[in-house]
Amino acid sequence: MIIKLKQRFSKTLALILPGIFLLGFNIGTGSVTSMAKAGATYGMSMLWTILASCFTTFFLINLYGKYTLKTGETALQAFRKHIHPAVGIFFIVALTAGVSGSVIGVMGIVADICFEWSKTVITGGISPVYFAGFFIALVYFIFWNGKTQFFERALAVIVAIMAASFILNFFIMMPPPVEIAKGLIPNIPEVAKSQGDSPFLVIASMVGTTVFSGLFIIRTTLVKEARWTLNDLKKQRTDAIVSVSLMFLISAAIMAAAAGTLYAEGLGLSNASQMISMLEPLAGKLATTIFAIGIVSAGVSSQFPNVLMLPWLLCDYNQSQREMTLPKYRIMVFLVSILGLVVPVFGAKPVFVMIVSQAFNSVILPVTVACILYLGNRKDLMGEHKNGVGMNICLAAVLIFSIITSIMGMNGVIEMINK
Template identity: 45%
Template structure:
């Protein structure tokens, strides 16, 4: 048991990224893709997870070698303007995600709970939001990084079990899965938006900015390079497995019955007749754990990113940090109070996140090629070729996101 605890502690940065990455944004985009197109879009997900593996390593190694985090470095070497653009873009994307994530959780729980209430309307959306928002803020109030890591490990473990178990109950055929690995061009703007959303949630630039912060928090040094590589492999590998499981569950049930997901409640309404109450309950538990494991890092990001930008100590006990986190929690009430389509909100937020990613990667490519910054760890030709290819890939996805949104 002690060895397991030490192992989990050694890969806690990767688990943190999984908790952030596989949230209701991933669930809604992967489930929507699986329902609408079966496994046709699994190849972009696989590519984005492979690219994410390499980018996690690159951004982590940059901080290991230089000791600097990303936004501070961008401000230091490229000026306040570029760094501010990245900061504002990431903050807006994350705050929009707060609304969408909580909206999805609440609608799913309300729909699932309808048979449990005498009125048949399910649990009160405001009450559910207050409970989950209170849990998130209570976790934050503990103020200890080690405690955050342990909570996320629990959320990620439950989420992973639920989605993988659901996939095995309704898995599509091997032929369908292999067909999804055949490259194809998006057929319409809806598919473009979904594609951008899926890649945005897997390769969002904020992921790499946060990676830098986590590596600095972990105090990894040059001697920890192998540990950093292992952590990156586990993180990216589990991201793909969970994304695959969600898409496969939707493809094996909704797509074969020509059903689509337009709202969060569709995931309960449409899946229950096909999978049964027990299977849907497991799926709902997975959605809730995914939402909470994603919401917590999201609300933490505002004070973390601002501290990174200003190059100040990441102190979550300050009044400004508490107010920023509270603001993020309160944004969760927007959809339950004012209504809206949280699935669409989530897809748009993930697509928007993909738009700033090329800028983040281009600036990093410049930095890792500076001998004065990286010394003996300056990027070699193979790494530069790979980075250039990934940047072109993210630009193509960003264009798809823009076309899909408008």
């Protein structure tokens, strides 16, 4: 009986692992920072951005997944073969630059959070450098010794802890339901003069971290490795629904926690440690601890795919086996990993790094949408599954949405630099 239950659990886990992987990739400290920043500065007024971003993510996950189900090609293979090799190289360079910035911000925020928490245990706390070094070493150790199956299951456990932490916190620190409902109405809130933040940059960073181009590129690799075919189209759609629904719930819960406390008190958010030091007197020690566990879990869960992004993309582009034990890949992962020491050692501002990094991701998005728009309309590739008129209209709307958020991101970065 126990063996049968284990087999059933393993089978179920295998079916949802692609979605769990995407969730762990998507909800990292970039999401936590962007959503908490939006909630602390503008309350729930930007909830519509999360909803629109999640719909867009679901739409693009399905399109890229369907392309792989039909052709057996991953995204990078398709870009190289059917568009131009330079397009594939562009994504490798752009996504590596984006995740490098994310790695810097991730460890900076995780180290700051742990440092602030350690003050409650040890007078003066433990230096953020030690926490950053510990988590960097932990992730690299699992990468060095763990097999892909172990890696995916470890990620699933971390994602479960993260999801439970943030959703539980939502019920502890949630703002009034009326404010949540109002947030679903699209609007651009006024700039908070006391904070000096641009809503355009915050919106772009929220879109950049939710509608992440790397998500769709890696999705096609996972679908191919799962050996799904067109017969699994329904399975792929269900997996995407579960993944995106959890993305929305967790992102909204993070925003609500900040809106119900920091925004309600007019405190805003300018650095990572505020998420702990300012939440405790407002929400209590239990809520603060749960939130801290969620942030650390989010950071670790996103750090795994972040440091693996470059070697995985190269393997995909070259159509070679993902043999991560090769010295060249271990060196790549090590070099990307140690970027996590930049914030603790040099004192950079992790929230600023993360928001600019996520806004940069939104600039890559229009190219991602344009590529699937082109490939999806190739009858020689898609056959009867070629995009219809309705699909093309939706894609055109998504393309316009992505261009607008890219412009917002660039304008927001320029405004922040000028200030």
